[in-house]
């Protein structure tokens with residue numbers, strides 16, 4: 001679909017690197033502009049850091065280094081003397097040395113920055129367009145520094161709320177889970193992750209929020225002068241999303257006829273198709289252009305398809321494949337009766353509206369389409385969320401394309417055994433629902449002790 005709709009091309013001859021085409025870039029810019037707005041509105045400033053990180057910085061935080069070491073690209077030519085550089089896999093180790101220079105005292109805190117850039121991972125496993133990349137080209141990473149743990153954890157909650165808003169806007173359903181200790185971001189105190197479910201039943205991590213404590217500030221010596229004259233280390237957080245959100249948006253809402261893009265971020269929100277029969281051709285075209293003018297006045301992204309060598313039927317399929325939310329047909333009868341015909345991409349339902357009410361009718365349809373896409377996607381996710389009290393049962397359900405919650409005592413050794421025996425991946429413990437009522441009478445399937453939480457299992461991308 002992404003190739004046929006001329007959105008993205010995966011035929012580029014470098015493994016794990018792909019090409020965004022103009023239609024895809026428009027979609028991407030619309031997605032980016034919303035996350036940018038959320039970040040700017042909550043006091044984050046945009047920065048742009050170099051793609052190179054000195055090896056000396058990168059290797060400072062031991063756990064971070066150990067986990068990323070085999071995933072980084074090294075620069076081996078064009079350097080001078082002892083200089084050793086890597087291509088950033090994420091930017092904590094580039095940003096901290098600069099935070100050290102920028103942060104003096106408590107009035108400099110909190111410090112909140114973000115950038116949307118390329119990061120690089122030397123993936124040796126199978127790469128997958130938009131999902132598993134060597135060049136992640138739409139990495140939105142935010143980095144913050146705070147005076148206290150409390151303030152940093154407040155920031156973590158703010159980031160989680162921001163991501164909820166962001167995914168709601170894109171009509172993407174999600175689970176929010178605390179990643180288990182053995183699967184948190186290297187160098188983090190804890191990691192909160194957003195996962196969604198793809199049509200094949202596998203889950204995809206689409207956003208993460210990390211509380212980094214003083215782990216990075218201690219090794220990079222980022223300190224500040226407190227109000228009462230003491231010197232303390234800052235507490236930091238980082239949180240990121242990538243083009244995986246676009247992969248999700250397309251996979252979750254698409255159908256057998258192609259893409260179905262939510263109107264908020266659709267590069268073209270409405271396509272106007274004049275039915276150009278011989279004697280009414282000029283009038284239909286004229287009317288189509290007038291409508292286009294009206295829609296543009298109302299800031300609706302629209303185009304007229306006036307190609308003469310294509311039939312209306314051919315055009316319908318063409319724009320359905322591209323996922324344009326609404327099609328506007330103008331036939332001879334519509335012009336006579338001062339009406340227009342609107343067709344929804346998500347349900348293919350047809351509506352008639354009077355010409356004067358076109359803009360209102362369209363805006364109403366846009367919100368109805370978004371509501372429907374969001375509800376359908378959430379219905380699918382919820383239908384795939386299961387509870388299993390036995391591990392073999394959990395394994396079977398995961399294999400069938402479900403996300404399965406298993407009662408868990410909370411001990412790492414039991415969690416690892418559950419993961420191993422269920423032969424599946426782990427998402428973590430739910431942060432998006434009240435657990436105590438669910439686990440009261442349940443027991444950990446490994447040690448038999450009373451469960452105090454649930455462990456989410458799935459097949460992850």
Ligand SMILES: [Zn+2]
Pocket residue numbers: 408409410411414444445446447448449
């Ligand atoms: Zn246990």
